[in-house]
Amino acid sequence: MSFHPMEQRHTAVGVALAVLGGIARALWGIGIPTDPIRLRPFTGEVVVTSMALAWWQLVGYVILSLEREPRMCPAQPISDTGPILPPPYNSCFAAES
Secondary structure, eight states: OOOOHHHHHHHHHHHHHHHHHHHHHHHHHTOOOOSHHHHHHHHHHHHHHHHHHHHHHHHHHHHHHHHHSOOOOOOOOOOTTOOSSOGGGOHHHHTTO
8 A cells, every 4th residue: 555755754754753753752752772781671760651652643633634535425326317415405415605
């Protein structure tokens, strides 16, 4: 499955923001790891925070995309005589006229 270049760019920016946020939180909470013993909690903090930030970015994206989605009209059944509801009586077309 291939994605549009703009979608790839948005994904890359989202991942970068999540990782940078994770690093910032680990630096603020744990400090710069100076030995291998402190590297493990630092890495754990980066990973957990990055995952949480990525999750909330997805939640925000879904909420924003739902608000911008146009209302979808149900498909008309196909029959020999044409649509069951002619366009003036179809609620999807009534708003346009």
